[in-house]
Amino acid sequence: MVSGVLAGVGVGIGAVAAALAVSGGAVAETPWVRAEGRFAPPTAFIPSPAVTYDQGLVPAASWIEVVQRGVGDGMTVTLRVRGMKPGHAYGVHVHRKPCGVEPEAAGGHYQHRVDPVQPSKDPAYLNPENEVWLDFTAGADGSGSASAVHGWGFRPGEAASVVLHHEPGGTGDRAACFTVPFAPRAHAKADGA
Ligand SMILES: [Cu+2]
Numbered sequence: 001m002v003s004g005v006l007a008g009v010g011v012g013i014g015a016v017a018a019a020l021a022v023s024g025g026a027v028a029e030t031p032w033v034r035a036e037g038r039f040a041p042p043t044a045f046i047p048s049p050a051v052t053y054d055q056g057l058v059p060a061a062s063w064i065e066v067v068q069r070g071v072g073d074g075m076t077v078t079l080r081v082r083g084m085k086p087g088h089a090y091g092v093h094v095h096r097k098p099c100g101v102e103p104e105a106a107g108g109h110y111q112h113r114v115d116p117v118q119p120s121k122d123p124a125y126l127n128p129e130n131e132v133w134l135d136f137t138a139g140a141d142g143s144g145s146a147s148a149v150h151g152w153g154f155r156p157g158e159a160a161s162v163v164l165h166h167e168p169g170g171t172g173d174r175a176a177c178f179t180v181p182f183a184p185r186a187h188a189k190a191d192g193a
Helices: none
Strands: 009-013 029-038 050-052 063-071 074-082 089-095 144-150 161-165 174-179
Antiparallel strands (some): 074 144
């Protein structure tokens, strides 16, 4: 099932279930989703869910893994990468739509409280508390990692990819995109928690 150097992905879905609330207030951590892939250009003969638009920053065959874990009413999202440009600082967010041939296919950022003005530029909405940011700086060996912890979960069908940008922060050109089958929270709401 390994499809050579330019493409190849493994997607594993853990128990898709709400985290177990144990009597006494303790909360069990439940794995939700783990996805990994190797980046390929959108023109690759064998398409990959991991697409690079800028091989200077995200080379073909570089590797990404995203893990989403449910914790109580919230979640932790963890990113690991290998093969990136050493020393480079990347901006990374969860986006609303799957990756496509064009970098803009992934749409805007997933937002817990949705900015009524889209594309969102208002820092009251465009921030790491209201969105899932996974910015990292690649080490000398090209590896990197980041994680984000939130007291809320995704609404169904509104979180579909992780986008790597040229620079940290809320905006910037898109260097690569990874389609991830994020699990929604059973009763996620648009506001509050
Ligand atoms: Cu983004």
